[in-house]
Amino acid sequence: MSERDWFATQVAQATLDLARVGKALVAEERLGNTTAAVRDDFVLLLRARAREVEAVAGTGWAGLERVRRDRVAPVLAAALAVLEGIQLRGHPFFRPTRIAAETLLDALVDAGGIGRTVLLSVGDSDRFERLAGLVRTRFPDAGVWGLPILVHELGHLVADALPAPGDKDARPVLFHLDRSDDPLLGELFADVFATYALGPAYPVAVMTLRARPDRFDDATATHPSWDRRVWTMVAALRAQADLAADPLTAAGHRRAADEVARRWKALNPVTTEPPKRAEEDARGLVELLDHNAPARLGFDPLIGLAPLVDALDRGQPPAGDPVAIVAAAWRWRLAHPDGPVARVDTIALRALAGGADA
Amino acid sequence: MLDLLAVRLAELRDDVDKVKRVADLAESRHSRLDGLRGVRKDVWDGLLEARRMILEIRGDAPELERLGDLDDLLIDLDRKMSRAGVMLDQLDGSMIRLMNTDTMSARCGAMLDEIDKLEGALRAGTLDRPAAWAAVDELTDTTGRRLFADYVDLLGGLTLRDTGLDDRVSELTDRLLDELTVPLRAVPARPADLTGDHALGDLVMLWFPEWTIWDVPLFGHEAGLAWCRTSPLAGNLLGDDPPARRRTLAADAYAAYALGPAYACAVLLLRMRADSSDVDRAYVILAVLRSMAVDGMAAAVVDLVEQxxxxxxSERGGDPAPARRAELDAFASTAYATLRDISSFRGFDAIQWDAEAAEPYAALDRSQERGSGGASVRGLLNAAWAARLTLADPHDAHALREVADAARALLGPRKAMLPRERHAGRPAQARPSSRTGDYRLPYQGR
Structure with a gap:
């Protein structure tokens, strides 16, 4: 075999690999309707990569290696993640939370107007995998209590996919984030998105389940400090109040902001009111959502959660939209810090699954 | 020689007699309608008899075809009589029976007794003339003036109710008081007072210019005063012979509990003076509401009103925090715990908001279809206030009128009272709880 034929064989094999990945994804029927968009994305992506591989014929081994490493390998890893995710999401242990989480995320995707669905799976941590459009919840999942954190991960997808009104190709959030010289603003957008959509349930959930006193004031390479994050969430609620269409809705948002601020001060007594920077960040990010996302994405602070909380307390799965059920579950938990958390988790998940069946 | 003191006493006696007669006439409004009803029945019977005669004549002489035209005329008259009957029933239904006739008579009787005693003492020489003049002044300037003012207000208010010129507010208040199982009726009146001094027996007076849907929650306070007077629960809360200030606070707590945020809206936004004089009352009302309205729209309404x-x-240089905060906190907490023992209705908390106010609020929301039949008045009042506060400009008078009109429309068609209610003259009452015993009114609770 000549070197030229040898090279052509490897190019053909790389193209074949990509085609086989496409077949694997198409053969996986459990992708279902909710993830059809993910599959469609991959079909286009694999086709584009196949064309890139074919185009390296004249560039030699170095060019082929570069395309394999930089262009093909990430797509193969993402495809593997999708297939792995599909297998894991079908596991019976994960089923109740998966159904509940998909119900919530689908509702928010629909309300957010981003025009693509999200694939949910399990991983070693809560995270968003951009290329696959995959939201992973960590193993073992935290049930209904962890759902707000998945909404934060969904926020990363929204940042990538939210179009501008009348311009479906524009990406105003990405533009805003790119323009900023703050590499951590993307995380703050995900926080603000989850707060905007879930109301105080999100800040309360992350404060309760994730915040650590030793990291209250210190940022990491990927995440801002907890103090900055929480005050940005509080400021986001106040920004929502300022943008509310009427005084009563504004009062509802302010009540939520005051409640979160009060809880954060109790956990972190040395903290002070939102720094100017948090207010500026939050206002800019909330305005992005206010200008570009449908109004129904925003949490309605006037929803009466009391009947839902009462039903959860009585062991009855309440009827309501997914956001209200998650918000009610957290409201119950705050009112019953020593209550039967596992029992209410089961009831809330059942309520969310009921919404999915309906 | 003409005796001015005797003239004044005679005049006073004549005035009191007049009040008594007018009160009796007011109550006789129904008997006049009964007379009309009797006439209607006579006409009806006559029509039936005439038609029967026509049938008989036509049977004997079929050629008399023109009798058919006469029969049609009688049928038309019969229809018109039926319509007149319906209107008569509606008029009767809009009139309330006065349950305070005894109270009025007693007040008139007491005054007449005073006049008798005064005249007797003068004749017997046991009272000198300066003392008699002082007694006449006292009777004229205080007891008499109050009685006459009350009756003028009462008659004006009854006229407004009877003629339906009150914009259905009477109907709203009657239904509200029924929901709270309070045996009171409200009439528009001249004096405005929340302390209960202007309640006449089972009639509660509300200043006429404020006779709007927005003020209806103020009746919660009157219902609260009635509860304070009669309920053993209130007795436990207030003790024997409580000072008026404490009774007022208890009535406020009751009204906040029974009517929810709508009471705070009406009393704080429309009635109370924004200075230090009402700070304690406002504090107790908001404290009770904060215990109940923990969530959603109810909580937002309370927050907005409080702000x-x-x-x-603060704008007027006052301090919104009361001086005796700890004492008022304790009172509000005890009052709330006591009110929760009322068994004839549930407090208007966040769950009741969802059950009673959510649907009418959705109907009032301009984005949704109208129609919320069967809404409770408590729910309707809270929904109307929430809709008012949801307006982009809550001061827009035109928009306010639209909300008020829409809320009244949700009441449905005006209903005549049930015959039993007309007869009894008081609202239907819930059956007393087995724990309360038969001797107590049903709104008194356990």
Whole structure:
């Protein structure tokens, strides 16, 4: 075999690999309707990569290696993640939370107007995998209590996919984030998105389940400090109040902001009111959502959660939209810090699954 | 020689007699309608008899075809009589029976007794003339003036109710008081007072210019005063012979509990003085509501009203925090615990908001279809206030009128009272709880 034929064989094999990945994804029927968009994305992506591989014929081994490493390998890893995710999401242990989480995320995707669905799976941590459009919840999942954190991960997808009104190709959030010289603003957008959509349930959930006193004031390479994050969430609620269409809705948002601020001060007594920077960040990010996302994405602070909380307390799965059920579950938990958390988790998940069946 | 003191006493006696006669006439409004009803029945019977005669004549002489035209005329008259009957029933239904006739008679009787005693003492020489003049002045300037003012207000208010010129507010208040199982009726009146001094027996007076849907929650306070007077629960809360201030606070707590945020809206936004004089009352009302309205729209309404109230107090240089805060906190907490023992209705908390106010609020929301039949008045009042506060400009008078009109429309068609209610003259009452015993009114609770 000549070197030229040898090279052509490897190019053909790389193209074949990509085609086989496409077949694997198409053969996986459990992708279902909710993830059809993910599959469609991959079909286009694999086709584009196949064309890139074919185009390296004249560039030699170095060019082929570069395309394999930089262009093909990430797509193969993402495809593997999708297939792995599909297998894991079908596991019976994960089923109740998966159904509940998909119900919530689908509702928010629909309300957010981003025009693509999200694939949910399990991983070693809560995270968003951009290329696959995959939201992973960590193993073992935290049930209904962890759902707000998945909404934060969904926020990363929204940042990538939210179009501008009348311009479906524009990406105003990405533009805003790119323009900023703050590499951590993307995380703050995900926080603000989850707060905007879930109301105080999100800040309360992350404060309760994730915040650590030793990291209250210190940022990491990927995440801002907890103090900055929480005050940005509080400021986001106040920004929502300022943008509310009427005084009563504004009062509802302010009540939520005051409640979160009060809880954060109790956990972190040395903290002070939102720094100017948090207010500026939050206002800019909330305005992005206010200008570009449908109004129904925003949490309605006037929803009466009391009947839902009462039903959860009585062991009855309440009827309501997914956001209200998650918000009610957290409201119950705050009112019953020593209550039967596992029992209410089961009831809330059942309520969310009921919404999915309906 | 003409004796001026005797003239004044005779005049006073004549005035009191007049009041008594007018009160009796007011109550006789129904008997006049009964007379009309009797006439209607006579005409009806006559029509039936005439038609029967026509049938008989036509049977004997079929050629008399023109009798058919006469029969049609009688049928038309019969229809018109039926319509007149319906209108008569509606008129009767809109009239309330006065349950305070005894109270009025007693007040008139007491005054007449005083006049008798005065005249007797003068004749017997046991009272000198300066003392008699002082007694006449006292009777004229206080007891008499109050009685006459009350009756003028009462008659004006009854006229407004009877003629339906009150914009259905009477109907709203009657239904509200029924929901709270309070045996009171409200009439528009001249004096405005929340302390209960102007309640006449089972009639509660509300200043006429404020006779709007927005003021109806103020009746919660009157219902609260009635509860304070009669309920053993209130007795436990207030003790024997409580000072008026404490009774007022208890009535406020009751009204906040029974009517929810709508009471705070009406009393804080429309009635109370934004200075230090009403700070304690406002504090207790908001404290009770904060215990109940923990969530959603109910909580937002309370927050908004509180912010508005405190802002106004501060603007006038006052301190919205009461001086005796700890004492008022304890009172509000005890009052709330006591009120929760009322068994004839549930307090208007966040769950009741969802059950009673959510649907009418959705109907009032301009984005949704109208129609919320069967809404409770408590729910309707809370929904109307929430809709008012949801307006982009809550001060827009035109928009306010639209909300008020829409809320009244949700009441459905005007209903005549049930015959039993007309006869009894008081609202239907819930059956007393087995724990309360038969001797107590049903709203008194356990």
């Amino acid at each position: 508005c109230w405190q802002g106004a107090i």
